Amino acid sequence: MKITRITLYRYDIPLKAPIAISLGTIEHARNMLVQIDTDEGLTGWGEGSPFWMIVGETQASGLAAGGDMARLLLGRDPVDIGGCVDALVRYLPGHPTTRSSFDMALYDLAAKQANLPLYAYLGGAKRPLVTDETIYINTPERMAEDAVRIYEQGAVAIKIKLGTNAKDDIDRLYAIEKALAATYPERSYYNVPYRLDANQGWSHVTASEVLYQTRFIDHQFQYCEQPVRRAEIHHLAKLKAEGNVPIMADESLFDAQDALRLVREGAVDYFNIKLSKSGGIWEALKINTIGETAGIPCMIGCMSESRLALTANAHFASARPNVVFCDLDACFEHALDPVEGGIQYRNHYHIDLPDAPGIGATVEPEFLKQCEKVIIA
Secondary structure, three states: OEEEEEEEEEEEEEEEEEEEEOOOOEEEEEEEEEEEEOOOOOEEEEEEOHHHHHHOOOOOHHHHHHHHHHHHOOOOOOOOHHHHHHHHHHOOOOOHHHHHHHHHHHHHHHHOOOEHHHHHHHHOOOOOOOOOOEHHHHHHHHHHHHHHHHHHHOOOOEEEEOOOOHHHHHHHHHHHHHHHHOOOOHHHHHHOEEEEEOOOOOOOHHHHHHHHHHHHHHOOOOEEEEOOOOOOOOHHHHHHOOOOOOOEEEEOOOOOOHHHHHHHHHOOEEEEOOOHOOOOOOHHHHHHHHHHHHOOOOEEEEOOOOOOHHHHHHHHHHHHHOOEEOOOOHHHEEEOOOOOEEOOEEEEEEOOOOOOOEEEEEEEHHHHHOOEEEEEE
């Protein structure tokens, strides 16, 4: 099988409302789609979500780099995923999100040729998956309202974005706990843990102060993602040693080399793997293997992907039992859903995977007609 044509799409999805994290605010999911066609009539689909505040890419830079990547892959065998990915890395280092969209499309093709759903192609089985839902940075009152709404929908975990200053973030946590306690005085909400995410927003001192305050909130705090800046591995290790809340690496973990360093320095309790951050499934498999070998469970996370990429993420999670947490809620914030097939959310948060060959998701043809595209053949 040979790659004969690659089409790049500007894949814009409006959000229901702007969403804010410590690094900034986004008002639109400005993603990119990759369609890879072959001489055997098979087509692979991939999606990248270039969250510029984290990966240093934009939709425009991704589409520009994608043109070069596409020309490099023409004529290659897409089933040689390692060879294709290695060629992309050597020719154009960096650009993990753009590369992840090609990686995803290659895996889609390889699994289709094998006539297997992606989770089976990856050597795994279908297993129960459930996602949390995220509360984005806002006033304490608004975040408390969101927490009650999410709990009422049957959430198994509530993810709370923080990362401003100690006083405001502590106020947010107390407001959420107070609102849930007032609404459910029988404490039925107690078994729904909180997951914190500061997105590099704190100094070590601030992080230590906020995480210490969780001792005075009688609730389970499952972990805190990336409390300090990406390069401050030593501070991650200190926060882990303080033992207030388990620590998860996100922005400090892009690739397998980062994973090895985090293991060597004993810096974290968990890894957050995101396909758009790691460069795709090929590298994510390496990260998970390092984590599993070192006794570090993983989470599969997301940027602002549609259900197409979220489905690929879910296949990866299902195939790897060391992935114990799912944060695959990006599409909850989207004002429209142009994806056909793909994962379905049962009872809001339980994920049902498709059994079709490959990823099992495509984008509606009518929606694609509206997308700006570039064809490389």
